[in-house]
Amino acid sequence: MKKSALSVLAGTAVCLALTQSFAAESSADGTVPLMDGQTLDGWHKVGGGDWAVEDGAFVGRAEKARLYGLLVSDKTFKNFTVRFSFKCVTGDSGFYIRTIIEEPDKAKGLQVQVGRAGSGTGGIYESYGRKWLDKPTAEQQKKILSADDWNRMTISARGGDVVVHVNGVKTAELKDDSGRPEGHFALQMHSGNVMHVMFKDIEIQELP
Template sequence: MKSFVLHCLAGAACVSSAFSEPLFNGKDLTGWKPDGADVWTFADSVLTGQSNSKKQGSVLWSTEKFKDFTLDLDFRFSGDVDSGVFLRTPNDQIQIGTSRSLKRDMTGSPYIGTTGKYAVEAHDVKGNLKEGEWNHFRITAKGSHYTVELNGKQVLDYSSDTAAKEGGIGLQVHPGVDMKIEFRNVDLVKG
């Protein structure tokens, strides 16, 4: 089911500008494929990624490919978690939770796989990220330019040298971590 996204300006009428598409059908993982361990479940409109007893990792990839888009999603976690959202390639990831290499929270920051480093650090995350509660990400990818909003506040404005022109969207359970992360309301606007 597609729904309109409304943009409203103060004192002006709301106008419809785009269609928002849910990326999950509300019942199962149709349209998504795990790359790695079978650690993903979908129930009651919530996608859960939970590490198995061997702490194997997995990225759940959309089978549909995207160019430019705005992705809205809610996520929730407690404790030590290392997750993220991959943008069109396994190389470019927006981090959720603790960086294994830096040993601190890097939520909203772009991790670039080929360099093994965070290109820049997201700002204004501390105090805005609510552990154990639902948080909202809005990630916009226009060509190589990424912006990230966390709970309505922009925390990242970054241009990637390694962005892919087209590809899937991936959600991660990091290997070697005993963790659980939940996602809901995963919607996308193309263009």
């Protein structure tokens, strides 16, 4: 075998070792992805609108659908830190935690608002219940959110304590809340809106 070929193989082996090392490091705290970037595996559709995978992201679109459009996790979760990136082009969206689903389109539980500045993005709303529980002001949302780019959200829930961060800034918090202790995640497209919303890099660290 020629020396150049040996060098290429050696370089490939080094790159592979580094890649495996980075992968091990990224999952050292137990964080795992909740989407594979190619399919809707692990999730199922409920209600109106259409969900697809485009360029590694879950993309929801609807033309003023009569029903809410939901993409619901197959599994349920109790205590966790979940992180994801989002971009809401048009309409009104949300990320539900600890929710239960009732056909044809109801998600009952805590919804963390996902949308444009002024919509309450980063706030916590209990659907079919107590409504707004905590949210940032419109001015705070304008300062925190990138209007036309991806934003990063982190939701941590342990027992009755829930805290939300958007782009590293705390936007809402509940302490000793009496809400449901376990349930599904769900991504929302609001009924009656022209919807175009995207979610990517959804990952979870389950907590004791």
